[in-house]
Amino acid sequence: MSKVKYYYDAETLSYRKVEKRKRNTFRKIALFTVASALFGFLFFNLASQFYESPQARKLKRENEFLKLSLKESQEDVNDLAKVIKNVEERDNSIYRIYFDAAPISDEQRQSGFGGVNRYKDFEGYDSSKKIIGLKESIDKLKKRVAIQSKSLDEIEELAKSKEELLASIPAIQPVRNEDLTRMASGYGYRTDPFNKTRKFHYGMDFTAPRGTPVFATGDGVVDRADANSAGYGNHIRIDHGFGYVSLYAHLRENKPYNVRVGQRVKRGDIIGYVGSTGRSQAPHLHYEVFKDKERINPINFYYGNLTPEEFNLLLKASQQENISLD
Template sequence: MSKVKYYYDSETLSYRKVETKKRRFFFRSLLFLVVSFCFGLGCFFFADAFLESPELKKSRDKIEYLKLQLDDVQDDVVRLSTVIENIEDRDNNIYRIYFDANPIPAEQRQAGFGGVNRYKEYEGEPSAKKIIALRESIDRLKKRTAIQSQSLEEIAVLAEDKEKLLASIPAIQPVRNQDLTRMASGYGYRTDPFNKTRKFHFGMDFTAPRGTPVFATGDGLVERADANSSGYGNHIRIDHGFGYVSLYAHLRRSKPYNVRPGQKVKRGDIIGYVGSTGRSQAPHLHYEVFKDKERINPINFYYGNLTPDEFNALLQKSQQENISLD
């Protein structure tokens, strides 16, 4: 039951009953409803912000975790990019130079991907820009890694060939120093012993007693072991590969060959013995080196078994213009 309110009327000197107007009552009711609605809405947002449900909190935590993971992956990509950059630099400036291979241009190593948009599926997603940038960085890194892998495979082949080349080059003296009487004649113009005219001598003559061992100067395959070349007498030719061939002439008559055609030999193997067959004036070994079918000076290849002093002495003797022995 509502309370009845009175007020004092000074004119009549009596109490009168308060009459509530309907309009005032309506506005008061409306104000109450508005205040109640605002209070309820505030409580809703407060509950959402501070009293969220376990499922919503779990989802929010997962999103934050994924963002942290994304940042970690970006850091890993940067570190890996630095590592591959270091390997690329070594590859271009050390390995490929050592093996006489052309460096791989940076444009080729770091080229992008042309054509269609590879990352369209990520557009419109949360953190799309960051995800697209990360995916692009990873794809570039994969491509650079693939190119570097191919380069290292090429380097491995070159290294294997280099090892074979170093073993195949005719790099030692075909007659040991202790077996030499003297180095009779070198590469260049010399006086022919038979007609006394000045002509080019394409090899080196090592004088030594008959039967002195002759050594293969590099790994290779015996190409010839016969007396069917004019002037050389009993001689051997070894194909070393890589365009190199060595020739050993004027071998002895009895059992001149310690090898046969088609036989593989190693540097330092005894292949024959000093003699004086063919166009020869005295027992000696005539030795020649061919590169791509052109005769070259053998003096440039004796780095395998001579000391610097021995090499200098041999060089001086080889440059003297004297009479050759063949």
């Protein structure tokens, strides 16, 4: 029960009861409420400067973790860029040069991306600059890897062609050294055995007993195996590809061919046998090499099965201007 308060009225010389006014009560309540709210607001702001809520501490830790992850990711990208740079340098200075391919310029490998803004979604944040920089570095690395992958695909194809080229070049002697009687005539001007005039001899003549095996000097496809070319008698032509063709003439009369037209042969396969058909003075093999339809000196293509000493002896014999056998 609330207490009743009185006050002394000097005019009536008596005590009078204090009457409470509702207006004053509401004013006090309102003043107390505003003061409490203001005090609470000030206290919260002051406290937040010295004390962090669990949620704030969690968000702060996550932010620090993201910053650390961003830094480590940038370092990883930098390391990858160094590795790719090393591969690119080897690609240009070793692989592409070896296979006669033009190097790829740095401008092509490291060019950026034009056109629309690819990183608009990453703008407007505290770490936008770092994130956009990292994203741009990753995109450039992806492009460099794609270019390098395409280059390696090209190198692989060139390597296959190079391997095929090395196997196709006429690179061995068509008659084994142990089967030879002698190297009768080489490439160059020689005396014709029939009319005794000096004329150019476009091949090399290897004397050997009739029936001596003749070997394909490189991989290829048999283009001709007939006697329908004047002077050559029974002969074989092999198309090696890459502009190379080899010719084997004056093969024997009976069963001269060990291959048929259109057959694919390997270097070292027996394709026919020494004879003396056509315009020939004695059993021997007349051998020619063509490059892009031009006859070239076969002496340059015996590196596949001759020792340096054997090659020097063959070279010396081939340079003697004597009477050819065809």
